[in-house]
Amino acid sequence: MKILVIGSGGREHALAWKLAQSPKVQKVFVAPGNGGTATATAKNMGIENLNITDLNALAAFAKDEQIHLTVVGPEAPLAGGIVDIFRGQSLRIFGPTQKAAQLESSKDFAKAFMKRHQIPTAEYQTFSNIQEAHAYIDAKGAPIVIKADGLAAGKGVVVAMSLEEAHGAIDMMLSDNKLGDAGARVVIEEFLQGEEASFIVMVDGKNVLTLATSQDHKRLLDADQGPNTGGMGAYSPAPVVTPEIHARALREIIMPTVKGMAADGIPFTGFLYAGLMIDGKGQVKTLEFNCRMGDPETQPIMARLKSDFLIALDAAVDGKLDQVELDWDARIALGVVMAAYNYPETPRKGDVITGIPADDIDHVTFHAGTTMDNGVLKTSGGRVLCVVGLDHTTKGAQQKAYAHLDHIQFDGAQFRRDIGYRAL
Ligand code: ATP
16 A cells, blocks of 8 residues: 655654554655655655645645555645545545644634633633734733734744733734734733643544653753744653543543534544643643644654554544554653754754664654755754654653764754653
8 A cells, every 4th residue: 555644844754654664555655755754664755846735736646646545744734625635536634624624723713612612721812903902911911822823833822921022922913914814813812831741632523542642842942941943852651641631631622622523513533632731730721732743742652653553544534443542662752853053043954964873673763854965865954853762761761862863963953952851
């Protein structure tokens, strides 16, 4: 069977790497892929001339190549309706329809949905009128959180610790239009305190299959300092998600979401990612929904998955997720992201990468912003690699990841030294 993975990051490399291990899979195409998807295994290949914004071209490719199943990594093609286009041509694809993807593509949709279905989340109001937004902030005070309604590639959320910062964020979005249409409406919400975790499940419209829990590290620098990034590292499982919290997240957030979407006539299929905020009293609130897997969470999660992932994806597409159980490596997987010079501002491209050690049972290196340039591996994006270590302790997984990472070199490489610190 041939599989198509859409995207070019570490998440997509990890999905392709895992799927290539299935005895039923002959070939995994990754569109457009990266320097690692071309070389990882003989089954794995990047198709760099496929443009992922051309959804019809992707469907034509899937048809021509007789792709058995397509998995979508990033949110943009989902929000653009790739699942509707593929299904319209009877092509098998795992992901939400454009309407269901609104859980991620419109914060206002997600908040109104949660309110309607009594799913715990921060209190909020939505504004497109700038005076009303400023007045609401004055009435509520700081700290307060301002979110662009639409997709803004991680730049649409301002956690304002002062009123000044909050008013500035409103001006940036509603008056200066810095985020374009995505910021033409803003959600202003209550500031929540606690520890974050990523709770990702597979949904077939009705049934839910939970994946292993994980925790991301969003800030660029050690001790959660510096600017926000796409994620500088992640590990799985996340000990903050105790069995009680796990049960609570399923009962109070995931199941009501799946039931609520079905009841609203927009059944959800695909990966459903709930960003959780867990407070000191064990209360769990939803920070956000994503309708795809997280990056870098996917890398340690896939490194721990022992089952054949194709079986789960097939069951999901066929509405039979209730018949699947997943088997996980008992070890902890910890992934450290190496980013390019000047990430996240304007990352430099073209630095030569050397020294990536071969994968073994305790380590895997997933590529993200890499490209093969005439046989030379070079940086081509912000987050370049994610090095995953596996061990029975967090400390051991951390040591293994860094021991491996220390062999890898490219000019200007940036990475955190403390990934996993919350679990230590
Ligand atoms: P992502 O890149 O994860 O998709 P996003 O742009 O969709 O992010 P959110 O995940 O909603 O944005 O918010 C980004 C970060 O801002 C969260 O991970 C969290 O740290 C912080 N945050 C969001 N909402 C709140 C809140 N209500 N209270 C406190 N912090 C918050």
